[in-house]
Amino acid sequence: xxxxxxxxxxxxxxxxxxxxxxxxxxxxxxxxxxxxxxxxxxxxxxxxxxxxxxxxxxxxxxxxxxxxxxxxxxxxxxxxxxxxxxxxxxxxxxxxxxxxxxxxxxxxxxxxxxxxxxxxxxxxxxxxxxxxxxxxxxxxxxxxxxxxxxx
Amino acid sequence: xxxxxxxxxxxxxxxxxxxxxxxxxxxxxxxxxxxxxxxxxxxxxxxxxxxxxxxxxxxxxxxxxxxxxxxxxxxxxxxxxxxxxxxxxxxxxxxxxxxxxxxxxxxxxxxxxx
Numbered sequence: 001x002x003x004x005x006x007x008x009x010x011x012x013x014x015x016x017x018x019x020x021x022x023x024x025x026x027x028x029x030x031x032x033x034x035x036x037x038x039x040x041x042x043x044x045x046x047x048x049x050x051x052x053x054x055x056x057x058x059x060x061x062x063x064x065x066x067x068x069x070x071x072x073x074x075x076x077x078x079x080x081x082x083x084x085x086x087x088x089x090x091x092x093x094x095x096x097x098x099x100x101x102x103x104x105x106x107x108x109x110x111x112x113x114x115x116x117x118x119x120x121x122x123x124x125x126x127x128x129x130x131x132x133x134x135x136x137x138x139x140x141x142x143x144x145x146x147x148x149x150x151x
Numbered sequence: 152x153x154x155x156x157x158x159x160x161x162x163x164x165x166x167x168x169x170x171x172x173x174x175x176x177x178x179x180x181x182x183x184x185x186x187x188x189x190x191x192x193x194x195x196x197x198x199x200x201x202x203x204x205x206x207x208x209x210x211x212x213x214x215x216x217x218x219x220x221x222x223x224x225x226x227x228x229x230x231x232x233x234x235x236x237x238x239x240x241x242x243x244x245x246x247x248x249x250x251x252x253x254x255x256x257x258x259x260x261x262x263x264x265x
Binding site: 002005006008022023024025026090091093094097098100101104105107108111112120122123125126127129130131133134137138140141144145147 | 158161162164165186190193194196197200201204209210213214217218220221222224225227228229231232234235236238239241242243245246249
């Protein structure tokens with residue numbers, strides 16, 4: 001046991017010398033990602049609140065195409081930046097989940113257009129909760145990347 | 152002046168590194184646990200809403216499937232955060248243990264090699 005500890009300690013010393021004494025598994029905090037994801041979250045929150053107060057045809061997908069286009073463009077910018085940052089795989093996957101959720105929301109609204117009706121207000125509430133969960137997930141990890149540093 | 156670590160020092164070093172590692176890791180667990188629990192409750196409530204609306208005939212199958220898909224994407228994002236927080240916790244714990252080793256090595260050598 002003592003011999004094993006001795007060998008382990010020597011290995012750790014070698015690793016420390018070679019690696020510069022710190023290990024990093026996750027990317028550093030990016031304030032642009034934080035700011036841009038927060039802005040996109042506000043955009044969606046505003047959208048859901050307005051959607052709940054709209055009756056057909058104001059609530060129709062055709063009336064909100066520009067919202068979806070703007071959201072996709074904003075998200076694309078965030079994704080491009082995220083992919084440029086090393087060790088950022090988890091955030092990249094989270095942004096993919098957000099992209100797919102937006103696509104599903106869009107399809108859901110297109111479905112309602114065929115029925116000439118709006119998304120059920122209870123479902124709009126559910127969607128708002130789910131999207132906020134996605135945004136919170138992304139931001140929680142991003143802020144944790146600060147690793148206790150004052151920024 | 153000693154320029155190497157004897158067996159007793161190495162044993163103590165191993166213990167101190169282990170303690171630093173575990174202490175760091177334990178600090179992060181409650182936050183991850185609380186986050187997972189609160190998001191789990193939200194998921195369950197949203198799932199109940201979707202299924203009850205479908206059961207009541209208020210939404211059709213294709214719409215219910217899309218809503219469930221949105222929920223899956225949300226669940227994935229949350230699980231990824233838990234994975235990321237876990238990775239950060241392990242990273243911090245390893246670095247804390249390495250710092251303990253760094254201190255011991257420099258003390259044993261008598262100068263700040265690292």
